[in-house]
Amino acid sequence: MSFAIYPSLKDRRVIVTGGASGIGAEIVKAFAAQGARVGFLDRDLDASNALVAELDGAVDFEPCDLRDIGALRGALGTLRSRMGPTDVLVNNAARDDRHDWREVTPEYWDERMATNLRHMFFAIQTVAPGMIDAGGGAIVNIGSNSWWEAGGGFPAYATAKSAVHGLTRTMARELGAHRIRVNTVVPGWIMTERQKTLWASPEALERHRARQCLPDLIEPVYVARMVLFLSSDDAAMCTANNYMVEAGSI
Template identity: 70%
Template sequence: MDQATFATYPSLKGKTVFITGGASGIGFELVRGFAAQGANVGFVDLHESNSQALSDTAVNITHEICDLTNIDALQAALTKLASRLGPATVLVNNAANDDRHNWQDVTPAYWDERLQTNLRHQFFAIQCVAPGMIAAGGGSIINMGSNSWHETGGGFPAYATSKAAVHGLTRTMARDLGQHRIRVNTVVPGWIMTDRQKDLWATPEALESQRQRQCLPDLIEPIYVVRMVIFLASDDAFMCSANNYMVEGGSI
């Protein structure tokens, strides 16, 4: 699809947007997508060289380096971004890692680390930015889920459990924050063809199996997740909250 045909949302111009895990994969495209809308984008990530290279591409992109599993460091990084850009009225909880693991080999320590990597930071990012949204009179929070557990996908029980829990987090926070006109939604990607997925798991057999599961025959590029997130961040989605928005090609 010609990306010039995608929508521009005037309500996003000049807004402050925070994104977790912005230096690679879907997060990288999210940063670029919001910057192209004229938003002021701050992102956090652990990878310094990738983060700096992305920040150097546009004057309205900046970043902080932090380990998302360290909640004090995460909240300090978001606070630093707010001091430079102003409080965020859009938060995209994107960061995650879908490493495969055999259920028989999982230890309590590994389980805890997977939930810290894929779930815990989402709540504490919300806790950090929500007061600024309340003061601003509203905002939009988009949590990244996954359809892996909808499909009863195997091979990563801690990841699937984390992503299933994202839906509960979204709905309860939508209730708690809705009175302040803060919308909270989940975007649910299918198997998205990031470079990491292509390098690690996208064998010809796996890709053909994925096509068979989807109603639509095309593999899903990251840009389509970005477009859903951008819509939910915009004022066009002003009355959308507490819901799941699927970007998975009709996968079953």
């Protein structure tokens, strides 16, 4: 399959959170292939170093537990010192851990919000001033189709991901006057190694295929391609919206 090249992404300075594996790693690879200057944050040192090695050191990496906002700000500052101000921010990091609503404690709920939502706002808060100074930029938040489908088994995760929609809309309004675009990419069930290992049983896959309009399972590369488009000049008039990559799942 042949994919587009976006000349406007060459030499753009891109930050991806949660970039060591899964969808995040595919996004990092996609930007690197466009000639962008890519840095990513992740707490998984082994996976991060493996990705840097796979890409022959063409991308930068800073270790960070995104639940620690001070560490997040510090890591973004470190990448800025090496790469320069951020042109594109991709708020990707999240974990869709399953949980029974009857067993959720206030502490677990807060940890899920910190893992799946809170860092997105503070990453935007940290990088947006540089985008304002530069006269524009692009922010892509990764949402989830789970709450659109009324999916069960992870109420804290689904709640956090539904809030990404609100974050995108309000920050698009806050930053639009500075020509900073903010959008959400909404993946369906994406066949990452984590999904295949933990939940993609033959029975679950068949049930899911029946809900999609298209018959094929969705690979992470297709999420990355939508992120590239929304980060490029081709999407100059796209902001405050959701862009679905879910094969018509209902």
